[in-house]
Amino acid sequence: MSQPTEIHSLAGAFALDALSEFERAAFVRHVAECSACEFEVSELRETASRLGDLAWEAPPARLRDAVFAEVARTRQVPVGRAPVEPREVKAVTRWRRWTAAAVAAGVVALGGIATVWVVQEQRVGDVRAQADQLRRDQARIAAVLAAGDVKINSGTVPGGGNMTVAISRGLDDGVIMLDGLRSPGADNAYELWLVTAGGPTSVGVLDPGTGQGTALLDSIGSASAVAVSREKAGGSTTGTPTVVVSTVAL
Amino acid sequence: MGVTTRAGRGDPAWTGPEHVPMGPDELLRQVARGDEQAFRSLYSMIAPRVYGLARRVLRDPAQAEEVAQEALVEVWRTAARFDSAKGSATSWVLTIAHRRAVDRVRSAQAGAERERRVAAASGQTPYDDVVEEVTASLEQQQVRRCLQGLTDLQREAITLAYYSGFTYREVAEKLDTALPTIKTRMRDGLIRLRDCLGVEVSPAPAGPGSVRR
Numbered sequence: 488m489s490q491p492t493e494i495h496s497l498a499g500a501f502a503l504d505a506l507s508e509f510e511r512a513a514f515v516r517h518v519a520e521c522s523a524c525e526f527e528v529s530e531l532r533e534t535a536s537r538l539g540d541l542a543w544e545a546p547p548a549r550l551r552d553a554v555f556a557e558v559a560r561t562r563q564v565p566v567g568r569a570p571v572e573p574r575e576v577k578a579v580t581r582w583r584r585w586t587a588a589a590v591a592a593g594v595v596a597l598g599g600i601a602t603v604w605v606v607q608e609q610r611v612g613d614v615r616a617q618a619d620q621l622r623r624d625q626a627r628i629a630a631v632l633a634a635g636d637v638k639i640n641s642g643t644v645p646g647g648g649n650m651t652v653a654i655s656r657g658l659d660d661g662v663i664m665l666d667g668l669r670s671p672g673a674d675n676a677y678e679l680w681l682v683t684a685g686g687p688t689s690v691g692v693l694d695p696g697t698g699q700g701t702a703l704l705d706s707i708g709s710a711s712a713v714a715v716s717r718e719k720a721g722g723s724t725t726g727t728p729t730v731v732v733s734t735v736a737l
Numbered sequence: 738m739g740v741t742t743r744a745g746r747g748d749p750a751w752t753g754p755e756h757v758p759m760g761p762d763e764l765l766r767q768v769a770r771g772d773e774q775a776f777r778s779l780y781s782m783i784a785p786r787v788y789g790l791a792r793r794v795l796r797d798p799a800q801a802e803e804v805a806q807e808a809l810v811e812v813w814r815t816a817a818r819f820d821s822a823k824g825s826a827t828s829w830v831l832t833i834a835h836r837r838a839v840d841r842v843r844s845a846q847a848g849a850e851r852e853r854r855v856a857a858a859s860g861q862t863p864y865d866d867v868v869e870e871v872t873a874s875l876e877q878q879q880v881r882r883c884l885q886g887l888t889d890l891q892r893e894a895i896t897l898a899y900y901s902g903f904t905y906r907e908v909a910e911k912l913d914t915a916l917p918t919i920k921t922r923m924r925d926g927l928i929r930l931r932d933c934l935g936v937e938v939s940p941a942p943a944g945p946g947s948v949r950r
Contacts, residue, residue, distance in 0.1 A: 496917070496920050496921060496924060497905075497920055497924075498924050499895075499920060499921075499922075499923030499924030499925070499926065499927045499928075500898070500904075500905040500919075500920050500923050500924070502923075502927055503895060503898040503899050503905075503923060503927070504835055504836055504839045504898070504899075504902070505898035505899075505903065505904050505905040505908065505923065506904065506905065507904055507906070526938070529823045529824050529938045530824075530931055530936055530937070530938045531924070531927045531928070531931065532824060532828060532832060533824040533825060533828045533931075533936050533938050534927050534930050534931040534934060534936045535832075535835075535895075535899060535927060536824075536825075536827065536828035536831040536832060536835075537828075537876075537880055537930070537934055537936065538880065538895070538896075538899045538900070539786050539789070539790045539831040539834075539835070540786065540876050540877050540880050541877055541880055541881065542786065542789035542790045542792065542793040542900070543785050543786055543789045543877070544785060544788055544789030544792055545785050545788075546784050546785060546787075546788035546789075546802070546805060547798075547802065550784065550788065550802055550805060550806060550809075551780065551784070553806050554780065554784075554805075554806050554809045554810060555773075555776075555777065555780075557806065557810045558773065558776060558809075558810060558813045559773070561810055561813060561814055562814070563769070563771060563813065563814055563815075563816065563817065564814060564815050564817050564818065565817060566769050566770065566817040626760050626761060626782045629781070629782045629783075629785065629786075630778075630781045630782055632785065634781070699875075699878075700875075701875055
């Protein structure tokens with residue numbers, strides 16, 4: 488337990504909360520003295536939390552009331568404790584990581600390093616934007632599913648798979664999920680529609696050849712059903728469904 | 738990503754970020770400033786995961802409810818300690834919830850502990866008996882797929898620890914495997930999961946309080 492390398496091998500167990508109190512305390516001390524470890528631990532913790540996605544379960548409604556009541560009479564710890572310093576440390580760590588990668592790749596000329604830096608920044612920015620988008624979508628989906636008035640309808644799609652729609656009239660928000668549909672063919676795509684008295688409105692086109700996906704409904708209004716159609720890749724060009732595969736009433 | 742579809746033709750769902758509610762990170766920052774309304778929005782997003790995780794670890798619904806309540810109030814109370822440079826708000830919240838659930842399950846050792854061991858040892862892989870329902874969002878599918886990409890030992894070690902709250906020593910005992918092997922599998926299994934899920938923790942692009950993009 489006293490060897491630095493040995494204690495570092497506990498990073499996984501730490502991230503999973505699988506250490507005894509004693510080992511945990513020792514590990515926390517170790518991380519405090521090792522900024523590279525801190526970075527790894529942050530990522531492993533983030534990873535472990537993703538396992539929580541599989542445990543999703545709607546809580547009883549009284550939990551909401553109990554939590555809000557307690558929150559209303561609970562004082563918060565004050566803002567302004569140590570947010571700046573760790574961020575700077577982290578930035579240095581990350582920079583070192585990139586520099587190390589650049590050197591390893593044989594890019595040692597100064598200009599070369601600068602280029603790698605810019606490219607990496609760009610790529611990280613793109614990935615982050617995508618991840619943000621995904622998280623926002625996920626947060627909206629979770630909000631719909633957690634809504635008190637959520638209504639869920641599901642139908643099987645001829646040829647295999649399911650279309651499920653969850654809506655909250657209160658939030659005026661909803662989500663359509665397609666799962667396990669037969670591939671429409673590499674040049675075709677499934678398109679999702681919201682059906683109102685005025686006709687169908689497209690709410691999303693899946694990637695070509697894909698039989699699963701999710702589309703968010705921004706407004707449900709007076710819609711009576713959702714539908715999925717098969718289209719040429721990229722979706723219907725006429726504004727109406729070409730071949731309706733299945734519909735689910737709301 | 739290719740998971741969430743993107744509609745064209747000016748569909749209102751995709752016209753821009755002004756229609757999108759705030760994500761957990763921004764909400765949590767507002768919660769830290771005492772915004773109860775932000776906390777209510779955050780609650781809607783995270784409570785099912787907090788409760789579900791507590792339920793998974795503790796199994797008993799009443800205890801899970803208690804632990805979820807404690808964890809969510811702790812989120813409110815200590816929101817100022819959230820540092821987005823160390824990870825996402827969702828992860829921060831789930832870390833609090835998981836820790837509390839694990840503490841509870843370990844302190845409740847004695848009789849319940851024996852039952853739990855028996856239940857967990859009865860042959861089911863822990864993550865398999867998670868209820869399949871519409872909540873099988875794409876993120877969940879991705880986690881499942883990535884779990885399948887682990888070796889059996891990595892997967893068992895990780896799921897026994899995370900979903901049942903066993904220490905790595907208990908996991909080693911249960912799986913009849915040497916202690917150093919188990920801690921190594923937990924670490925390299927999580928590293929493989931991290932790479933499969935594309936998890937990346939990076940400092941905020943422009944200092945504290947900055948908004949995405």
